[in-house]
Amino acid sequence: MASPYDAIVVGGGHNGLVCAAYLARAGRRVLVLERRAVLGGAAVSEEVFPGFTFSVCSYVVSLLRPWILRDLELSRHGLRILPLDCSFSPLPDGRSLARWGDPERTRREIAAFSPADAEVYPEYGRTMMQMGRMVKPLIDAEAPRPTSLHPAHLLEILGHGRRLNALPRHLRTRFLQMMTMSAADFLDLWFESDVLKAPMSVSGIIGTYQGVRSPGTAYVLLHHYMGEIDGAFRAWGFAQGGTGAVSLAIAAAAREAGCEIRTEAAVERVVVRGGTARGVVLSDGEELHARAVVSGVDPRLTFLGLVGAEHLPDDLCSRMRRFKLRGSSGKVNLALDHLPEFTSRPGIGPHMRGDVAIAPSIDYLERAFDDAKYGEPSRRPYINMVIPSLSDPTVAPPGKHVMSCFVQYAPYHVNGGPQTWPERREAFGDTVLETLEEHMPGLTAAVLHRQVLTPWDLEQEFGLSEGNIFHGELSLDQLAFLRPAPGWAHYRTPLAGLWMCASGTHPGGGLMGAPGALAARAMLAEGSL
Amino acid sequence: MSGSARERFDCVVIGSGINGLAAATVLARAERRVLVCEAGERLGGTAAAEEFHPGYRTVGVHHDAALLRPIVTRALDLEHHGLSLRPNPAPTVLAGEGGARLVLHADVDRTREGIAAHSKADAERYGAWRRSLDRYRPLVERLLDAAPSDPFDASPSEWGALARTGLSLRLLGSRDMTELLRILPMSLFDWLGEWFQTDLLAAGLGASGLEGTWMGPRSAGSVFTWFAHELSRGPEAVGGPAAVARALLSAARSAGVFLCTDAEVRRVEVDGGAVRGVELADGANIACEAVAAACGPRRALLDLLPPTALSPEEADAAASIRCRAGIAKLDVALAGPLELAGADGPPVERLCTAESLDTLERAFDALKYRRPAERPWLDVRVPSHADPSLAPPGHHVLSILVHNAPAEVEGGWDEARRAELATRALDGLGVHAPTLAERVVATRCTTPDQLARRHRLDGGHLHQAERSIDQALFLRPDADCGRYATPVAGLFLCGSGSHPGGPASGACGLLGARALLASRQG
């Protein structure tokens, strides 16, 4: 039977859309099927309460690959990035630290806590950039294949080795150490002030079930610098209209290239015949066929949910069962009548236009993780808060505000089981408000509406297995040629015609677009499409 | 040191621990005139036997004597010097909650029978797990027994060794190689969780991988340290570490090594970037061209060298060597054997009280906040069964490593806090051994701060530097000194702060001394 489509993409998250856009631009007939009524997956804007538009999940744009931005002409399709100029951390003792785009201003702020750290800080940034340049080619290309004896693959690995070799020796050592150290230990190599180290360390734990003292978290600090290296736009920013604007711009680029996109079209299963994926069946029974099916959902859902173990090798199935997802983050979105001030830095100043980290000390962050280790939400969580309405008036009615709070830890596997999260949801929201209230008195009273998302909700509503925001932990054993499983790390699967293109593949999660684009590239290169 | 003060040696070895003695012997056998300077009153470092209560002796601060590398035993003919080895060590009893027991035997099938009582599935998998380890062992042993190479900075003479290591990795086959690369950076919690459901078993198998680290079982990379520890296990020295030290001393003496105690090295004299001699605490000067430092690397690099000997970057790297201690030592004199509730059969020689992975994790949590563990887990040995001379007839000694206790606690360690820690440990053991309390004759609890003072251990850390991936191989203890040589010509590091590091393997001394001999100063 001739099918009207070359490829069906399951899931309209940003990666699915990026993949679809690249395939469509190469002249392929592509259909995207999204279960929800809105596009974007975890990169979505929704007017949850009248007049208030939330970046429901993902809230800052920092990792989006600049070449994708250019290839798909996202600016022409309406994407505007509003830079974030400050990282602010209030402290319980009434002091606070703000790090600014302006290095001199940052130096003065840090010097109040440690003159030595203020001196080292720019040096640290430069070193991280240098090391980031090492990693960049890795995230912009397919994962290396260390066990392959193919000359091209060996040469590629040699190339990575050469780049590492070209670093000055002390940098190379730092880089090798960083691969396996904890964020806290790594920052100890540079800085003395806890007040500085704590908010810096958190980029190592975002989305993981790890603490800042857990080895392996230092490496993620690098990703923070990736945007700056590209120089295409400022490292951190909001998308005007909320993060969903990124997805909508990608969708516009895809549609322009002829891609068809359907929402409220939930895929029930992948049609497999003769070891080959032939199409999909929707929840309403409709069957659609294509020469390739590309999964834009996470690997466990793809293999065990949509394909089914009966069509797959046992080894892959058991790997998927133990694939580490165990989400640890939640989100609280607030609609505010007015904006209260921070006790530690009064006034509605520029420090509130950046991201605000409730991360007063390394021990505070580690304690938050300790609670989660034993199955409880953190009594005092790490919170990363932004107030997009200060920079983007389109997201709230005049004079009102939206506040987005990313919260860790909220372990999916909470004591009593993940299905008890609905009963814990409001208590979790209260903990977040109580924590913020300590820094921002009057906040609770200013709340008009609140949306609390637990990892359970992220799973139920957004299809993120175990609520993992990255479709799988970004730990060394699940990265590169091991993501999502050894042997299946290059967007291919054991089934002919079935591909993967989302965050559960190399180079991983975050609003990056690279998995989608690299998957499209691999599919086109194979020539069967 | 009177008399020999004006003497000249080819090489001075700092520290008479297992690694120092191994290094000295290797050097002396290569016709070098070697002097070992030991600051303490006894030779043997942390392996020296001690009388901790009249009539009761230890087998050393440490007690596991199955980690001595066979290359050391062979190279130094330790069996000719009185060392006897038993291939199969005594079984380890894992004591769990509510009287749960599990015994780990050297024999896989016997162990499986015991596991089956807890979980049939685990018993099945245990065999497969052990077989997978056997496949990795040759590669791990190859790495442990050779000086590490820096793949980015290898000299042509090292290319061969690197190629052989690469080859043995490849020889594992694509599947095992991928699997090894996958699991090494993982946490014990995740890795053992993939294999076993019985928490007592996972905790008992995993516990030893945490020794000498600053990690809990959920810390990524703990599989790596576990591999380095467990896959280096070989035949056990009868008589414990003290017996190893005795054999090494005999080998050193017969090779013509000069040994002196109460001889603390205060400075390493450097001139023109090269070692010229050492100065002792009593003011004596000893000229030499090479120094093999088997004390901790921080001490050697930061305390003993003149401040200008290292560049600021090198000094910075040395100051970044992490050695946060986590273990206290408890010696107990007992009027009778250690009897477990409801147990018959042979007497208990080894016991581990880590009832679950969370027990290990919580003990580590305490360390993070600079507190001793609320409920410490214990690695217990009863060396007096194999060597009854350690205690009066019918009596016994327990050697207990108490996990975890930091080197610094809030308010500082004092007698009351030490006694409290000992009580917590003995109460924990008493749950499994009801007769314990009435049999205790005496106890001595040595906390890391005391280990630091008495045994001059950097930070009170038992391996001179934490074990972790980023302080392993050619990065141990730091990138400048990862292959025994230091930036100062003639100064070599050869204590457990160097590769292969960790437990009392003797290989650090052996490989360090060989590196010294291969250098110009040798």
Ligand SMILES: Cc1cc2nc3c(=O)[nH]c(=O)nc-3n(C[C@H](O)[C@H](O)[C@H](O)COP(=O)(O)OP(=O)(O)OC[C@H]3O[C@@H](n4cnc5c(N)ncnc54)[C@H](O)[C@@H]3O)c2cc1C
């Ligand atoms: C709370 C939260 C905060 C975050 N914050 C940030 C941030 O600030 N910065 C950042 O860079 N990253 C952030 N992330 C991570 C980032 O948003 C995600 O990693 C990324 O958006 C995932 O994109 P994706 O396209 O790979 O998958 P997804 O966005 O998960 O897309 C999968 C899509 O498939 C759909 N789907 C699922 N099942 C089916 C089905 N059966 N049929 C059809 N469709 C289906 C889903 O509805 C979804 O639209 C955050 C994530 C979360 C959850």
Ligand SMILES: Cc1cc2nc3c(=O)[nH]c(=O)nc-3n(C[C@H](O)[C@H](O)[C@H](O)COP(=O)(O)OP(=O)(O)OC[C@H]3O[C@@H](n4cnc5c(N)ncnc54)[C@H](O)[C@@H]3O)c2cc1C
């Ligand atoms: C509590 C504890 C438990 C342990 N448990 C085990 C175990 O179960 N199994 C195991 O295999 N290993 C164990 N170890 C580790 C083991 O003891 C060491 O890894 C090994 O003995 C190190 O030997 P070494 O020669 O490198 O150093 P050490 O034995 O530490 O010897 C160093 C010597 O150098 C001397 N010294 C230091 N500075 C100077 C100076 N300036 N001048 C002169 N001399 C100096 C010291 O006095 C000391 O004697 C344990 C250690 C401790 C402390």
